Amino acid sequence: MVDAVVQVFLEKLLKALSEESHILSEFRDQFEKLQSQLVLMQSFLKDAVRLKSKKETLRTIMVDLRELIFEAEDILADCQLLSRDKDLFSTGWLMCIYPTKLPWQYQTGKRLKEIHEKIITNKQDIATYLGVSILNQPEPVYGCNDLSQNWSSPVYDHTQVVGLEDDKRKIKDWLFGADDGILKIGVVGMGGLGKTTVAQEVFNDREIEGRFERRMWVSVSQTFTEEQIMRSMLRNLGDASVGDDRTELLRKINQYLQGKRYLIVLDDVWGHDFAWWYRISEGLPKGNGSSVIITSRNEEVVQKMGVYEERIHRPKFLSKANSWLLFRKIAFAARGGECPELEDIGKEIVDKCKGLPLAIKVVGGMMLYKLPRYHEWKRILDHFRDELKENDDSERGLMASLQLSYDELPPNLKSCFLCFSLFPEDCVISKEQLVYWWIGEGFVPLRSNRSTTEAGEDCFSGLTNRCLIEVVDKTYNGTISTCAIHDMVRDLVLKISDDDAFFRKDGIGCRHLGIKSDLDPKLLIANRKLRALLSTTKTGEVNKIASRTAKALCQSRYLRVLDISKSIFETSLSGILNHICSLQHLTYLSLSNTHPLVQLPSSLEKLSNLQIMDVSYCQNLKTLPSYIVTFKKLKVLDVSHCGSLECLPKGLGRLSNLEVLLGFRPARSDQSEGCRIGELINLTKLRSLELQITRADEIGDNEVNALVNLQELQYLSMSCFDSNSDGSDLITKVDKLFPPQQLHELCLQYYPGKMSPKWLNPISLPMLRSLSISSGDIAEFHPSFWGDDNIVWKIEALMLESLSDLGVEWSSLQQVMPSLRIVTVSWCPELESFSVEDFGYKGGVWKKE
Template structure:
């Protein structure tokens, strides 16, 4: 969208002009003129998305402006690349080398043409639309750089309102199931809370105890029977790659034989129920098995075997419940309490217009959460809501549109990325954050790290209830998400409206069925990303793979979860031509044995993800020359022997995952002492196996990392008792926020694992290994206790301890996750006891 595109370009232009690179400086007058014209228009551009829905002229003008800004950004990127090349290839500082003369001429001419056309657009806005585009200089820029009021997680999406009676009724139906397969339908319009109701029942503690197996299947409008069955098997712990439909169904039957199971088929649209009848016929019966179907169409539920007596129709929220839900979102920071009497009447007016629809209430509540509590601001939102409803009485879509309109421009860029993913796709937060950083969508202010700023952008969208959390770690960190199908409908409509007015496609989702011509005919592409659903892989032909290098303006190339017909390295032999590439993901690709040598030419690369490449044995030495790298991820690369010497030169690294230091006899490898140069490192994952990977003079290296917040130390397949002694001296910095110890080889916890050495630690995870006791210092003192809020202990068969001692040492504990720790006693877990060596309840929220 145009205001988002302009905002991103202005940020990049500001940075480029600050660098004083020679070729950019040659065109400084033209870039300054362009910057001035766009700044003058920003006041109009902030309302352009709303205005163009009502005025075709505005729509045509803004799309053309957007295309011009995209082209100017490509020119700027070319200038910066040429400047870097020029510094290497010539010592001439006052004239262009002969090879740059055509580029200089063509670039100057095209920038002048773009400036002239943008000037005409600005004049047209004033003349034809009567819109003022001349705010005082500086005010638009300052407003454009304002950050969200809440950039950290505030609203807890697990909170629901008004579902107690619904949950009770559905649970009674489930517990009555006996013979056959009980089918329950939850039927109602979009945004009424069908999925939320089903989730509430699915995650209920009594329901969890009642059923041996539970499966949640998101059913898209374009599903296949195979996809449904693979999703069911995934919940049963089976990847099932390559099986046909008959074999898939036989496996499901085997897993469920003699089991009481619950299946949720969420958001079913297809009225032809034959697909379900074939699956249902293959399911075992007679043990109280049940299926819950959520759908907008009653006929669908009937076709899937739901009787009238077992159809639940969620009701609109009552006036009191509507106001309660709104308060829980809009005033989440104060526990749902308003605290501003002058805002209550405006808030109630807004809630009334939502007509009891939970999705609409949460969307407008999310808007207000991120606004300052000023009466005029709330009144403005209420008036906009009223005006939009006058033209469209669909309160859900209007509230979602209003929520989008009120987003800061940088969040609009981030939010629109979700339109690329297929319906009901579960998306990893990591891929989104890397994409946003790679394309420059993340605004970096006052020296903030880009990874931190990207996290804030994600929280900004979840707080507004535009993005739904799917999975979180034990300490509450989100790692997968999705969007409601009505949110996706809104995004798709906005994108299609722009395309119908001449906007070019610059982002493409990579799927196995992609047509190679879509790559060949679109040289303007900025991002190509794997957008497979969970459990799927991409299978690419040679014809598709060789088209990647045609897209010379690519910033983002994500090939994760892909299988190629031939050796991957040979397919990427032209990747060095992608000089603008900032994010490359080869995660979980097959077969990847080594990184392709042309990667050395990617001087702008900021993120390199080669995680889960199990055959990757060595990292090339040129990795240490990619000085702009901020994220390097080679986690879960079991064959990787060590990192190359010189890693300490990558001073911009903020995340280093899967780091394996060299042993004393591996002279070409990187020693752990090089880490002390990585002063911006925020997240570190260490793989240690032998004591000689840590030199006697290297034990204090982690203390130099004053930005380090997250540390993981994994000692899988460790050898030799000297590693324990070395690790006992490898003390992390005091500001550490989260610590994970995996496969720790010692029987006693490290001496530095105590509340005095790690006073700011909030989350501790210890999984697998030989640990049997905690060092005496672990328990702290009467005046010094842990501030830990989340504790995870897993697969520690020898670990002894009592809950009373843990609770005394960690009085701030909120979340405890314990499994396969048979010698722990008296932990406060409901129905405490063992089932096959596992606590009956693995997680307890205190």
């Protein structure tokens, strides 16, 4: 990933050199020389990266180059920090970095000169090894054949599958024929063949949902425990069960399933000791047609778990026709699925995938981002052939396709992709956590005309569209919220991460580590290179951090990212937070769901570099300190789901770079030190806002225009829960609080009025594409909601939930929303003549086919 390291450093350096910095100006000449050398090197660095895995000498040179660039980046960060905070000269902070008597400026200049000279030598060695001239090199070509500029969302439907109709029908027939005992079905085949996809298609089928009263999906990792399996089953049944022992867990499972027809999917089972399964299956209720589906790469596994031969399904490789169909649905998605001029060479590329769905999807995702030019596609085919010269079997073809897709990633996406190495097998990962991490560490390309969070979402879409990560959960309108990676993809990520010291399982010498309960504090103390420490727990789990580990979290001076969410600490949390202030380079701090966080200490005021601060789900947090408003670089502030937090500090409107503000509660008229809603008018870069209004006096008569001029705002969630009165005053105020016209998505919750707000209409919100209304008293829509003959809604996704009084005609809604594609309706008993005949049911929602 040296090309990725170079690009990140060059972007940071370009930004730094554009700033008026007294300290940085002392070393401007050295930094500009570094910049010049690295820009020249970019033109042939991609080839060097591709070949280094095969050439040990080249690999050694690249490792040395990577470490030099990281060191230069740390020096640059120190210069920027000292330019902003001259007090650090007198506090002894510099002596901790350079503990000698020589002046800091002298040492820095000397070291930059040495780095520059070594990089020149590296450049010459790499060029000689590749047989290229270092004279008259062209400008870097990264991105010239990459079509990712404006793809902030999936380009194609990630739920589509090809060639599995017969597989699905066969397993469904078995399930419908189940009677006594527990039917056991096995799905067996090599990695990437589509075992999990077949099981998911069956599990999410509407007829299957109707047949089984309880359904449980359990991902079985290679390092599972019996308790983890049972807790996962219970989470599927809505029970967290944190403290129960094995016997109690099994008793609860039995109790939930007693008298019910249930379906359990055990996905990707390994190992040879199945005592855990015998104990669990013995404790399960029998009969009623209950069934278990087991997927595994090993046929012996499903046999030992009790699956009879006649109930083992072995998915086949895709036919040539289906292989081509799947490939072109992805590779030509931006062109309607067709590109006749590339069909012949495209089929040659597909043939190398040997009918493996995972390989076809990944290669198709890679080609989606290539210009439709024959010579570019021929280059990919030639690389494929080179990888398969020795052995052209299916598994080697799969790994070659994965490696090729990684090699062809833009440099910044390589860094983003390797972040998945920190997460345990079968972990469901939050998109939000990933994007914030990428922003915090500088992996997101800096563009003057684009918001940082939007650019981060583009990076995420770049990986999903390339099929390198899999979609797990989506919101009602199709926005991806969580993801995972295939275990074969994870094998590749772990190998590359280990080679490039991005992440290593032993934690030695790498720059990124996952925080978990058994983390050895010695790894933190010994490794001063760390850039990121993140909580990587699975869903429903928490980290229990020992005192020694907690004290070691702040040992790495150049830490950019610290995420200690979902953690319980043996030692005082306030003591740990006081130590965090020493992390002067920190850009992303997440304390989400930490226990028990009551207040933030004054020492955190020193974290002037913070761009992202997340204290969501901290139910005991009572106040936010006033110094938050001095964090001028802050782009994201998340205080959502903090039940004890009454309001935010006055002066929040000074955070002019804020792009995401979640959980905002306006101060009441009697809260003089709190932030009023009128301050939002100054947050002109705001893209996402979650607003919680509980009383009418939180909106002054002169503050009703607080939102209407926020021209960058795309997402607005407005919760209007009023527990103190009949809500009439609040309704009046909210009706005047017009959102901006360019709003893209609106979520309205707990609205207390019987009639919807008058601004909820297609004239006031002409750009609205997604609308969610839930848990309120709305019985009818304002007359303006229905538009007129010439103006109708452009809404594509609609969710109506828990609206017990809503009595409008469904046909009227469809008429005024002709672009509607996705519909989610639940607990709306008065919604008249509700019908979804024009929609197909998939994944729990109705979608227009």
